[in-house]
Amino acid sequence: MTDRYVEIVNLVKAYPNPLGDAIRVVDGFNLTVRKGEVIGVIGHSGCGKSTVLTMVAGLNDITSGDVVVDGKVTDGPGPDRAVVFQAPCLLPWMTAFGNVMLGVKRVYPHGTKQQRKDICEYYLSLVGLADAMHKYPREMSGGMQQRVGIARAIALKPKMLLLDEPFGRLDSLTRMDLQEVILGILDREKITTMVITHDVDEAVYMSDRICMMTNGPRARVGQVLEIPFERPRIRREVLEHELYYDLRGCLIDFLEKFDKHKHPDENAPDCKPEPEPSSEAGSLAPSFGVYTDDALSGSPLTLAEIGGGA
Amino acid sequence: MTQTHGMTAAAEVWRVSEDETRLALAEAIYGGNESLRLASSSLSLSTGEGLAGAVLARRVPVFLEEFDDESFERAVPARADGVAAVLGLPVFDQAKLTHVVLFMFRGGPDAVGAVELWAGRRGRFELGLTEAYYAGLERFGKVSRHVNFPMGSGLPGMIWQTAMPRVLTGVGRSREFLRSSGAESAGLTNGFGYPVIERNELKAVMLWLSSSESPLARVQEVWRPGEDGWKRVQCASEQGIEIIEADEVIERCVAERAPILAEKPGCSGVAALPVMIHENVRAVGVIAW
Ligand SMILES: Nc1ncnc2c1ncn2[C@@H]1O[C@H](COP(=O)(O)OP(=O)(O)OP(=O)(O)O)[C@@H](O)[C@H]1O
Ligand SMILES: [Mg+2]
Numbered sequence: 001m002t003d004r005y006v007e008i009v010n011l012v013k014a015y016p017n018p019l020g021d022a023i024r025v026v027d028g029f030n031l032t033v034r035k036g037e038v039i040g041v042i043g044h045s046g047c048g049k050s051t052v053l054t055m056v057a058g059l060n061d062i063t064s065g066d067v068v069v070d071g072k073v074t075d076g077p078g079p080d081r082a083v084v085f086q087a088p089c090l091l092p093w094m095t096a097f098g099n100v101m102l103g104v105k106r107v108y109p110h111g112t113k114q115q116r117k118d119i120c121e122y123y124l125s126l127v128g129l130a131d132a133m134h135k136y137p138r139e140m141s142g143g144m145q146q147r148v149g150i151a152r153a154i155a156l157k158p159k160m161l162l163l164d165e166p167f168g169r170l171d172s173l174t175r176m177d178l179q180e181v182i183l184g185i186l187d188r189e190k191i192t193t194m195v196i197t198h199d200v201d202e203a204v205y206m207s208d209r210i211c212m213m214t215n216g217p218r219a220r221v222g223q224v225l226e227i228p229f230e231r232p233r234i235r236r237e238v239l240e241h242e243l244y245y246d247l248r249g250c251l252i253d254f255l256e257k258f259d260k261h262k263h264p265d266e267n268a269p270d271c272k273p274e275p276e277p278s279s280e281a282g283s284l285a286p287s288f289g290v291y292t293d294d295a296l297s298g299s300p301l302t303l304a305e306i307g308g309g310a
Numbered sequence: 311m312t313q314t315h316g317m318t319a320a321a322e323v324w325r326v327s328e329d330e331t332r333l334a335l336a337e338a339i340y341g342g343n344e345s346l347r348l349a350s351s352s353l354s355l356s357t358g359e360g361l362a363g364a365v366l367a368r369r370v371p372v373f374l375e376e377f378d379d380e381s382f383e384r385a386v387p388a389r390a391d392g393v394a395a396v397l398g399l400p401v402f403d404q405a406k407l408t409h410v411v412l413f414m415f416r417g418g419p420d421a422v423g424a425v426e427l428w429a430g431r432r433g434r435f436e437l438g439l440t441e442a443y444y445a446g447l448e449r450f451g452k453v454s455r456h457v458n459f460p461m462g463s464g465l466p467g468m469i470w471q472t473a474m475p476r477v478l479t480g481v482g483r484s485r486e487f488l489r490s491s492g493a494e495s496a497g498l499t500n501g502f503g504y505p506v507i508e509r510n511e512l513k514a515v516m517l518w519l520s521s522s523e524s525p526l527a528r529v530q531e532v533w534r535p536g537e538d539g540w541k542r543v544q545c546a547s548e549q550g551i552e553i554i555e556a557d558e559v560i561e562r563c564v565a566e567r568a569p570i571l572a573e574k575p576g577c578s579g580v581a582a583l584p585v586m587i588h589e590n591v592r593a594v595g596v597i598a599w
Contacts, residue, residue: 223460223464224457225456225457249453
């Protein structure tokens with residue numbers, strides 16, 4: 001169960017297209033996440049990262065497929081999944097404390113006033129805001145506001161934390177500070193996390209595995225890279241690890257291969273290339289089933305499990 | 311014709327007995343290694359015995375880099391020929407393990423090439439590297455151990471999706487070959503992949519990644535049945551070698567539903583590997599070295 005704590009199964013998002021058939025932005029996204037694992041998601045701009053994340057969050061309708069968290073098929077948003085976006089969206093008329101309290105009231109309806117206060121204070125101090133709890137958003141820097149957003153998300157004690165470019169708008173020093181804040185919290189609370197980032201180094205530093213998405217439309221998982229560095233992570237040790245630059249290179253290679261400007265298309269082998277599986281072969285992707293007959297179409301394939309576990 | 315020094319030293323096909331307990335040598339190509347031929351001529355193995363026996367017992371591909379007489383019954387003559395790694399590959403006809411193909415690979419300081427086995431990761435929708443032999447590709451090998459492919463992605467994922475052998479040229483540049491880190495600079499050129507399928511289930515994917523300096527395979531092809539007979543649908547070859555005239559090898563492979571070895575002008579050996587799903591031989595992968 002903890003091996004497959006979160007299961008994203010054959011997730012599809014089609015947006016209506018005024019000019020014709022609906023556009024499948026994401027088509028057959030599959031990912032299994034272990035409990036407490038941090039999954040980085042990278043891919044070119046517009047490929048569908050946020051679309052996947054908001055579907056997992058329940059904030060964006062799923063065209064087809066399932067998101068299963070801790071054995072339950074999700075249906076819409078819920079306090080079991082907390083989201084942090086690039087901009088923290090704090091309520092301007094409330095202090096940092098008030099903004100965090102808003103969610104805490106919802107998930108601890110039976111707690112006493114003092115208990116709720118303690119929870120808010122605890123999480124605000126975890127993100128380094130012990131001295132700024134009573135500031136209003138206008139009195140805080142972007143980085144501080146984002147810390148409030150993180151505290152607000154984590155105070156919900158979610159089963160899954162979803163971060164969509166959480167540091168995208170911050171300068172690089174603040175960004176590094178906040179990476180440490182998040183990693184510190186994740187080490188302590190072991191929250192299963194999905195974090196979208198455009199920064200290859202950030203992905204390597206923060207993730208246990210990095211999911212690389214292919215270009216849209218019909219985007220899906222292209223490759224998954226395991227990051228074998230131990231936790232808690234120490235930035236200098238990670239940077240000096242013998243595999244660091246090769247792992248990073250692997251991500252950059254992937255992004256370059258899917259860079260539309262650099263690669264028109266060149267994957268054809270010498271002879272007549274094998275016809276690519278038709279679009280219907282998208283139905284292959286659910287991945288479990290057996291090759292049903294000798295025809296290619298509609299023939300999902302069971303994957304026998306040998307070795308390589310975990 | 312100048313013959314480059316290839317990495318593939320020898321190949322054998324072992325036939326599994328009807329009751330799946332014994333193995334007999336059916337075909338072999340030793341590339342002139344007489345002591346290996348002699349050591350092999352009267353050999354027969356049973357379940358668990360030697361490398362082919364280990365494949366029969368475990369029903370998965372088995373890779374040996376560190377081998378002794380017990381794990382690989384002909385360790386001495388093989389080593390004398392510079393063999394650095396041996397792969398035993400099961401071939402299933404539906405649920406029955408019918409053959410074990412053995413490939414022996416040379417190493418040495420100048421060799422560049424990779425043989426990899428990819429298989430399902432427990433509880434995931436991905437293929438990960440389970441075993442591999444890397445010659446001159448240390449960094450490439452280290453990173454590859456951390457890479458996983460979903461169905462349809464990368465060379466292993468494409469083979470999984472299509473249930474077919476696959477040939478790839480220009481692995482360093484190809485969009486289908488995603489691990490180009492070091493692959494191109496190390497001199498890898500062509501790739502060949504073959505799915506091991508048991509009872510219509512993917513068990514593993516075998517990949518050969520060759521360099522032109524020391525190719526594992528100098529010709530790699532995929533054949534499929536067409537309206538008027540079997541056709542070559544994909545191929546890649548090294549400079550200086552023509553396409554192999556493999557029609558009758560394919561014919562035997564399809565008729566006997568068995569892996570076939572043959573000797574052909576211009577190369578040391580040819581192997582034809584069938585992919586069988588349900589009643590059909592769906593495709594044949596051909597490699598020549
Ligand atoms: N409501 C919508 N209607 C139609 N198309 C949409 C809608 N929302 C997003 N899209 C399209 O879906 C695709 C994926 O968008 P998404 O925001 O998920 O990409 P992304 O990977 O998060 O990009 P970025 O890295 O720039 O944030 C884009 O092509 C976008 O134009
Ligand atoms: Mg986005």
